[in-house]
Amino acid sequence: MISAPAFSTFFPPRRTLMGPGPSDISPQVLAAQSKPTIGHLDPLFIKMMDELKSLLQYAFQTTNPMTLAVSAPGSAGMETCFVNLVEPGDTVIVCRNGVFGERMRQNVERIGATAVVVDDPWGQPVSAAKVEQALQQNPQAKFVALVHAETSTGVCSDVQTIAAIARQYDCLSIVDAVTSLGGIELRVDDWGIDAIYSGSQKCLSCVPGLSPVSFSPRAVQKIQDRSHPVQSWFLDQSLVMGYWSGDGKRSYHHTAPVNGLYALHESLRLLAEEGLENAWARHRQQHRDLATGLTKLGIEFIVDEQYRLPQLNAVTIPEGVDDAKVRSRLLNEFNLEIGAGLGDLAGKAWRIGLMGYAARKENVALCLQALNQVLR
């Protein structure tokens, strides 16, 4: 026998999470998650799932019946959208202005489809003009994929305009809303978005590990008309819908992450209680206060004011400052996590999140005061 290791129960410290996610989680959400586990086919659980679907539809501002939470993190939500819609040989216009556009490209290529990449510089939004040009040059394209809130740079792209252009060219739009859902304006039906995915651990302030997704009726039709089977069994939505269908007869696909779904239900319930527009306004307000304070500390934003995400503040590390040392002091002395730069911005930027429950006066005050002391 390989002998048993002897470890103690893990007791994490209480951190203030102001990185790119996971964000601070409301005590009510943690409490909901720790309720006793019941069966994933229990009638009471199924009733909760029906409520969860309504709450997701509200958060996405959609009436799409095919709205659910993938039982895995946001990157699985991304893959769910791509593998269900895109078939081998298809052409997809992929907008890339940060890490997650590049990840979309990799998803497309692993399907055996062709990605036509529309590049914009890191820290700038996707250019609608370039997307339209790419569509003109690639009449065979069937999809336009873009990131609403690019977590690696803190930039917001104009999904409403680009989804409308996609539709003009008879393309479906696939939108990454991992960092946007619940934090900034997003209207799936009004904007004509065809497939969208998000993550539980950003502006929803739920525990990490779940990915809300929604598909328009046009997208559902596309899935039904596929000529190749979906390459993933686990993510095949035609199978998953047997469980989420809400027709009262849930068929077993996989064991749902019961406790995580309790938490998601509670976090969405709190969002509905506050109201989406109030949540968006709260994120804007806290962002303004943070930005004012950062400017006073001489810290500059990477993104032009008009394109900045309130919930993800990417700032340039001031010259002469030791990136790792500052983040480590914030963590060890103030229990405050802010995010490092990712990809091209590694070592050059910090990413300060104000997501969901973290978009609070207390957090802004702590962050400014801690930075002030550590940078002094």
Place this chain on the structure above:
Amino acid sequence: MISAPAFSTFFPPRRTLMGPGPSDISPQVLAAQSKPTIGHLDPLFIKMMDELKSLLQYAFQTTNPMTLAVSAPGSAGMETCFVNLVEPGDTVIVCRNGVFGERMRQNVERIGATAVVVDDPWGQPVSAAKVEQALQQNPQAKFVALVHAETSTGVCSDVQTIAAIARQYDCLSIVDAVTSLGGIELRVDDWGIDAIYSGSQKCLSCVPGLSPVSFSPRAVQKIQDRSHPVQSWFLDQSLVMGYWSGDGKRSYHHTAPVNGLYALHESLRLLAEEGLENAWARHRQQHRDLATGLTKLGIEFIVDEQYRLPQLNAVTIPEGVDDAKVRSRLLNEFNLEIGAGLGDLAGKAWRIGLMGYAARKENVALCLQALNQVLR
């Protein structure tokens, strides 16, 4: 605006979970899960992940460095093993004696590989002789895939013998240990298993949503020698290992399900504290007591005694008994969940789980007494 639905916080009842999973969860595991979320790159979290890897290695009885938990349920663990190892055009011997062997076949075919199916009747173990015959007839085969504990029928197959045969024919073995890990004897290294996956919600008695996996050095070599990229970005282990590598430098792949991993750490810690052999013996003992009681009630097992899984008792529904009504009364009057039949056994069988924390005297007593009253 689509208006906000108004729902209350969900308060699940306290059930006793004796179905095919999720199983009863120890209060300590639920408590561990509800600890404050910290960042997935936090040094303290990474230390916890290192411990978690040791605990998984102990549970699997392996020294495989590539041992980790997939951030999704067991069916994603299954897919992880298949998509990382099997390439388009490969031949896989798939042993099918229940629902999960069939799911393996579907995984193989979605890769564009060929599944040679070795069928055994539901309720019987995989026949080692038939596997050997299939290997003789298919010298091009590269893998043998089988389910250790078939959750749909309650039968245990002889993985040790079949993995050894696979190796004689220079094939890698892929083993489904979703329902076996922690409940019955399983020794990955001694038995020469090359790839194995499990689920958190069975005999580990952790919350559902995570899938422990392990790959032998031979399997890792196979992954490194691939000529096609892995079709799934999310499940590509060459990327995931950058996060789980344990060399102190964890690189971001996706946001880990932080709280779920707290729970898995605690459930594995409890298993290590009890000791694997003691846990196996406890499952056997509770099974014997349950079987004795069921026999007294005139309820018969589907599987021959020598092949029965202690943790999953598939029994024939007595003649004239209304399946749904009995399960519904158990649930509503006794808060007791037992499992329905699945696939070929739907409407014909019940599946009574004694998994992990549920393999307790109290549960056996409740189940026998409740069945006695409801069937009277």
